[in-house]
Amino acid sequence: SSVVNLGLIKLNQVGFLPAASKLAVVPEVAATAFQLLDSDTHRVVYSGELTSAANWVPAQERVKLADFSGITEPGIYQLRVEGVEDSHSFPIGTEVYRDLAAASIKAFYYNRAGTALLSQHAGIYARQAGHPDTQVYVHGSAASQARPEGTVISSPKGWYDAGDYNKYIVNSGISTYTLLAAYEHFPLLFNEQNLNIPESNDDMPDLLDEILWNLEWMLTMQDPHDGGVYHKLTNKNFDGTVMPHQATSQRYVVQKTTAAALDFAAVMATASRVFAAYEAQRPGLAAQMREAAESAWAWAQTNPAVFYVQPADIRTGEYGDRSLADEFAWAAAELYITTGDDSYYTAMNAAGTENTVSSWGDVRGLAWISLAHHRDNLTDLADQDLIASRVTGLANSLHNTWQASAYRVSMQTNHFVWGSNSVALNQGIVLVQAYRLSGERRYLDAAQSMLDYVLGRNATNIAQVTGFGTRSTLHPHHRPSEADGIEAPIPGFVAGGPNPGQQDRSDCPVSYPSAVTARSYLDHYCSYASNEIAINWNAPLVYLVAAVQALTPV
Template sequence: MNKPTCFILFCLLLLSAFSHHGFAQEQSWIRVNQLGYLPQQKKVAVWVSKANSEVKRFQLINSDSQKVVYTNKAGKTFGKYGPFQKGYRLDFSAFKGNGTFYILSDDGTKSPAFKINEQVYEGTADFALRYMRQQRTLFNPFLKDSCHTHDGFTMYASSVGMPDSTRVDVGGGWHDASDYLQYATTSANATYHLLAAYRDFPQVFGDQKQANGLDGKNGIADVLDEAKWGLDWLLKMHPKPNIMFNQIADDRDHIKLRMPGQDSIYGRGHERPVYFIDGQPQQRGKFLNNTTGTSSTAAKFVSAFGLGHQLYQQKDQAFAQMLKEKALTAYQYAHIKPGVTQTVSVKSPYIYAEDNWVDDMELAEASMFGLTQDQQHLNKALNYARQENITPWMIRDTANHYQYYPFINLGHYELAKQGDRSSKKEVLTYYKKGIEQVWDRAQENMFYRGVPFIWCSNNLTTSFAIQCHWYKEQSGDKSFEELEQANIDWLFGVNPWGTSMVYGLPADGDTPIDPHSAFTYLHAYPIDGGLVDGPVYSSIYQNLIGIKLINPDEYAEFQSDLVVYHDDFGDYSTNEPTMDGTASLIYLLSAKESESKKKE
């Protein structure tokens, strides 16, 4: 064969190889955790394809030296899921080195670069705290201005001598999401998670902010400053033993897009309505909500106050004593009428339709034991644990909006730590059974996705990863370690869209840039650290009111009949950040950072 012929043949072969590689890149992708991976823990990427192709092996390649440092088989083939025809879990857990790497599969698909080192979670919990500070009402340190200083006027409190429109001082706390409503149930849960994060992992949090959220050290970890902001507001929402409020404002808030200091939509200047907890159904548009009692919200107050008391005993005895007294009266309030307190809506059908309360009472009883050391409280907690031993969405694989809240049973963890050997074994069995329910679904797809795509699915994902972490910690059983990590990986890019679900984290990653937020939409203010709601079933998305995408869908090729996610201001169902979800994420990230510090 002469030289010109050889050259032409070489060019054709090169073109063929290039074309094949380009086809693979177009039809196949490798999803990685954009934060990176800890060297000693589970490390899995996911190869997915819209074609009916296969891979047998993959390589882990050092980005700097371009040397292959690890090879492995692709393993089990997973079938159709969402927009993809096939997928593989590419496990490189056996590689323990540090550096920056990418994965190359034998079909030519190349992953984005990612890090493996002990620092990948460093500072992430403090980063997410930025969003909590930005959600503050009264004085807002991000805006360096105050808002909602006139809250509020009472509703439904005439039974305690407060006719409708009585003025009360309940200013403070956090806005719930990108609107400016405030709910005691989500705020108390968020406060509890922040306090628990400091209790369990104090070493990971820094001190860069004052109590008011402005720059400057004050000798107190920033996460504890933020938790106290929540506690101070909860104290206002439970001013007397016979008075407890459930929410400030309602869905009339949604009338117009604005910054938080511009509220004047309730007919009383800048005052907003404050809804009293009376244990009875209250307004929900043309209907009434399904409130049955006082327990669910009041019990969350007990837990937040109880844990706050424990953490402040050595820091501020007077404040700690006040929290203890409020925990005791909130406990009494929870028993006024056993049952659940739902939120109120005036114009739309959407509320936090919480439907369970014995889990809240279980945690409250465990908290009361911490306050009193009375064994009866642990006995009562165990009785409540048996009434709802598995959080129902895990079994049902579905739920209404906030129907089972919190999204995991926090009381089981406290009982495992405080109870005797028998009760610990019992509640850990409950945790395991719930995890197994999710695992039965998860093992059928390449993402190990077993959490349902209901509204706020990212909050469920975060909470479920926490349950897996707690089960592993308390039992020593590592059977679900990969499932736990898969849920964390999902939040940071190992998902069909290849995007992180946390605004600005990591800084160099694919993260939300167009969330459903007035801060970003009106003024291009970053909402660093905010966890967005996350993907929903296509069937849910198609039936929601008032959703219209503003821009072309950058993830259009990854949407499916199963599930959708849009990084678009117009999609309030998948791309709106939430305060309570972010607070749970702070706990989870602090747990991961703590694990890395133990190995340094």
């Protein structure tokens, strides 16, 4: 008899809000129907038709879909299809994302540099302080007359970038912006949230306190003598697998680059308008940020093409990028929104700026997100039709892919790069913008699918956020999670995700379970190319979870 690979039912293991779209992927079986069971009593509460089988190209897998969106009654359920194992149990309820929403932000706290994590905040993940970064050398490549090579500067705080312990301005840019955007778009959610961080009892939302931890570091990365911004603060080599306090190599600020100046300018302009509401708590901060943004922008005008070139003695992450039209457009857009100065709108070159799904190296989409959000408060110069068409144009193309996809996701084969889960999440963010503009439900449903994807409706059948779901990422490439001697990884971190590039192959003692694009994921500490964590991957998780909570009708 022929062998049939029955596979497994895949769905968002964390669950669904009552009024959300609810889909599961079912392997190709003969059955044409599915049942929804109450997971305690195993009573059938709903039966529905499966779609006919179709192939999802990135997974080379033929699947059917079960749509049980009609079930809105809170409870714990399982999906049953004849010929396959019953699905994971999953909840439907109004609070299903409450813990995830908090943990995805708390992850940034766990990645704080320069401070001890106390057990009252960090529980079993308490640890000593590492990387004070109060005695950082100016690397030769960053030297200037005012700060010659070897000058010592202080550049404390900030978040570690990822599973490594270095701090990079370019990647901090999109990460910090995405968190600020979550706050700008959905403030009510965050005003109520208690993350149990050291600042929880002050009179600012915890999310903003957490963001400030990184903004304060970013401000120190600007050279006050000229407005230029160092590209990164780093060791010469990646640290071993040790806790932060055991990683004591000398730290350096390396190069000033145009990309760093522009990403810095964009974030400081954004932060300046958010923190303007907190003048009483932090007098002068908003003005300081705005001036920092403007001087970084001015530096970039006189230094428009200074690209990062990794010095021979530095071997850590590069975040190198040689096409900066998108960084110019993003910084100009944020400065325009914050200052109301038309010359920034002109500098943005809106008509020549497309919309794309954002990543650390392509930030033009962030400009469109901000312009769309602030559309009612822009000067007359802004082209309102263009803003709307840029947002819906990109969202429509993602929606079309989603609609035609056997998994009902907008991920295509070429999206599976290093950090592919962040591609999925950033696609979700684009779809959310179209929903916010149009109110058309199809965009929200597609955005929900991108969250579902990361939380289990993917070809690995692994919920890719540590600590969430019945079968989730266990061994992220995250030095503290590996070196702390605690079995469970620090919760709330999204893994990079499937990446057929497998650039870590020679550093891994085991091979990936599959070379197939959407299954090229290895849940092992060695796998920095598919299983690292990073601030620019967690930030869109924070955003999308918040968006789904704030926007799904009750």
